[in-house]
Amino acid sequence: SWKMVLEEKHPEMLHLLQFPYNGEPPKRLVTAEPITPNPLHFVRNHGGIPNIDPEAFTLEFDGLVKHPKTLNLAELQNEELFPRQSSLVTIQCSGTRRIEQIAEYAGEGDEMINAPWAEGAIGTARWTGVSLKKVLKHCGGLIDGAKHLEFYGADTYFKHEQVQNYLVSVPFSKVKANEVLLAWEMNGKPLPKIHGYPLRVVVFGYIGARSVKWLYRIKAIKHPSRAPVQAKEYLYFPMQVGKQNQSYSQGINIQEMPVSSAIMSPFNKDVVVHHGTINIKGWAYSGGGRWPERVEVSGDGGYLWYPVPNEQLSKKHKHAWRTWEIELPVDAEGWLELVVRCWDNSLNTQPTYVRSAWNWGLHVTSSCHRIKVYSVN
Numbered sequence: 319s320w321k322m323v324l325e326e327k328h329p330e331m332l333h334l335l336q337f338p339y340n341g342e343p344p345k346r347l348v349t350a351e352p353i354t355p356n357p358l359h360f361v362r363n364h365g366g367i368p369n370i371d372p373e374a375f376t377l378e379f380d381g382l383v384k385h386p387k388t389l390n391l392a393e394l395q396n397e398e399l400f401p402r403q404s405s406l407v408t409i410q411c412s413g414t415r416r417i418e419q420i421a422e423y424a425g426e427g428d429e430m431i432n433a434p435w436a437e438g439a440i441g442t443a444r445w446t447g448v449s450l451k452k453v454l455k456h457c458g459g460l461i462d463g464a465k466h467l468e469f470y471g472a473d474t475y476f477k478h479e480q481v482q483n484y485l486v487s488v489p490f491s492k493v494k495a496n497e498v499l500l501a502w503e504m505n506g507k508p509l510p511k512i513h514g515y516p517l518r519v520v521v522f523g524y525i526g527a528r529s530v531k532w533l534y535r536i537k538a539i540k541h542p543s544r545a546p547v548q549a550k551e552y553l554y555f556p557m558q559v560g561k562q563n564q565s566y567s568q569g570i571n572i573q574e575m576p577v578s579s580a581i582m583s584p585f586n587k588d589v590v591v592h593h594g595t596i597n598i599k600g601w602a603y604s605g606g607g608r609w610p611e612r613v614e615v616s617g618d619g620g621y622l623w624y625p626v627p628n629e630q631l632s633k634k635h636k637h638a639w640r641t642w643e644i645e646l647p648v649d650a651e652g653w654l655e656l657v658v659r660c661w662d663n664s665l666n667t668q669p670t671y672v673r674s675a676w677n678w679g680l681h682v683t684s685s686c687h688r689i690k691v692y693s694v695n
């Protein structure tokens with residue numbers, strides 16, 4: 319898998335874990351472009367990277383569907399059977415900015431930590447493939463009682479005392495809304511091996527964990543997947559749940575990502591020379607088909623907020639982030655606390671501090687992003 323990392327990823331990727339491979343782009347490159355170049359898209363793996371022969375590849379569609387079918391790539395890509403769909407979609411890992419929760423209560427969640435992500439576990443691509451709704455229709459639709467679709471990844475990993483395939487599910491409503499894509503192209507190029515070649519799921523507006531890579535089976539089921547990735551990981555616990563009681567039943571299944579944002583430039587602890595303003599850049603994103611409507615930046619820890627001018631926000635898309643830039647008025651010298659927050663189109667905004675939303679799984683660090691810079695004139 320190391321060879322694949324070197325072949326497919328940017329030489330400056332930050333390797334957070336060597337095995338399973340997990341990496342994110344360096345901070346200065348995360349928002350360099352509104353569409354993330356493939357070599358810079360973050361990588362999140364639970365196990366190894368399977369090598370799948372596209373000629374031998376099949377997708378099995380079974381469980382509670384009227385006509386279970388096995389489809390090969392040529393069939394899925396046959397435009398007479400299935401219309402092609404291309405969508406601009408941001409994939410965000412629920413572990414994005416986890417280092418801030420680790421810093422807040424060090425050690426508390428230690429056995430839950432998968433990767434110490436910073437602000438780069440998010441990326442945006444134009445994904446091309448076929449809507450799962452169309453494939454499901456081709457299989458005659460669901461049998462009464464089926465309400466969820468379970469996705470099987472070909473990679474295996476050892477956790478919770480067993481070897482398992484990467485396995486999660488999404489509700490049928492998401493499929494019906496044409497928000498689940500089976501993709502074989504990423505930004506007009508064949509899907510890279512490390513991103514799921516030859517076929518992956520892309521679930522719009524949900525946490526990255528549902529976008530299963532190296533997909534080889536879809537099963538229609540009655541209840542959400544009982545596999546550990548769904549039932550034990552990617553849960554949002556109240557503050558009373560932790561190592562001491564491990565009360566998984568109190569966790570909320572993390573599906574739609576809430577609104578969040580991050581400052582990508584300048585860096586924390588930078589010395590910045592101001593000429594009445596400081597240039598600040600970053601990203602903002604909201605899941606569940608909501609989008610950033612307003613981004614605001616503060617230079618005084620969050621008392622006075624300045625909105626990013628509309629023309630400095632990248633284009634609006636239903637399922638993608640917006641990158642932004644602002645000239646923040648500043649005349650003070652010394653340490654400044656820069657903060658960003660976003661309002662989405664439902665007027666949701668972000669928790670004020672990391673500690674307001676700390677949780678055992680260290681997921682969804684969506685509080686206002688804060689950095690300190692030393693301002694000189």
Ligand code: MTE
Pocket residue numbers: 359360361362363364365409410411412470471472473484512513514525526527528529530531532
């Ligand atoms: N699919 C498989 N088969 N195995 C995995 O480990 N990780 C998931 C998801 N799909 C994973 C997977 C998680 S947690 C995330 S955030 C996204 O893939 C990341 O997608 P990427 O590596 O293409 O950026």
Ligand code: MO
Pocket residue numbers: 362410411412413526527
């Ligand atoms: Mo993730």
